[in-house]
Amino acid sequence: MVLLAPSISALRRxxxxxxxxxxxxxxKYNVxxxxxxxxKAGTKCPTYIPPLKLHGVALNRVHKFKYLGHLLTENLGDDDDMERERRALSVRANMVARRFARCTDAVKVTLFKAYCTSLYSASLWFQYTQRAYNAxxxxxxxxxxxxxxxPRFCSASAMFAEARTDGFDAIWRKKTxxxxSRVRGSSNGILRMIADKMDSPLMGKLVQRTKSLLVIKY
Incomplete structure (x- = not known):
């Protein structure tokens, strides 16, 4: 479970x-x-954080934390989580390539779609560097x-087009x-508030990312 609070006193309560x-x-909670x-509030962070205790034991303060598979950081950046997914993708891809090396291309494409296109929590990424994205x-x-x-330097767009498989940008846009669609169609009050606030950084980034996909569908 996760507790979110605007202040130390609220979190203690x-x-x-x-x-x-x-x-x-x-x-009993496991301390x-x-x-x-x-x-952090932008680049600012309090210089002194009063200790938080549970069962008389001071809790350890961390700068990043994995929750439901998604890596959260104190600056709300997504570079670390994108690196987590990059490493996971590398492991899955190498496993598929090694175990199914003798299969036909059609089977390999099906396996690639099943194991390598999930990009877990990719639709939530909105604050990242170009370096993390490119990697x-x-x-x-x-x-x-x-x-x-x-070949190592063959055209990626041509390669995916010939295999009739979505490239990286297409997968990301579809997930976004x-x-x-799910946020806007939800009856949850918090999600409705997020969906209606179009000037928020998150919604602005998500809408911008889907523009190309929406134009193509039109």
Missing amino acids: MLAVCKSYAAEQGL KKTEVMVF LRVQYNNAFRILLRQ ASLL
Whole structure:
């Protein structure tokens, strides 16, 4: 579980509620697995953070934390999570290429779509550097080249077009469009608030990323 609070005092009150509930249910939180992270406001961060304690033990403060497979950082950047996905993609691609080297190209393309196009949580990325983006895109293209035994410097767009498979940008746009559709169609009050706030950095980035896809579909 995750507790989000605007201040240390608010977080302490939430921790007190959690401890009270756990005691009533005969449960106890694992202090060793409980950590605290302070998000920066732009480039600013408090110089002193009062200690947070759980069962009398001070909680360890971290600068990044993996939650449901997504890597969160204190500056809300996505470079670290994109690097996580790049490494995971490399492992999956090498496994498929090694185990199914003797299969036909049609089978390899099907396996690539099943194992290498997931790009977990890609639709949530909106604050990243060009370097992180390029590294992941190159890894995606190279994974397909290795699987189909294509030359290293062959055209990526032509390679995907001939195989009738979506390239990196197409996959990313489709995932983003799917997220936008689900957020806008949700009846959840928080999601509705996010969907209606079109001037927010997140919504602006998501809409901008899907423009090319929407124009093509039109």
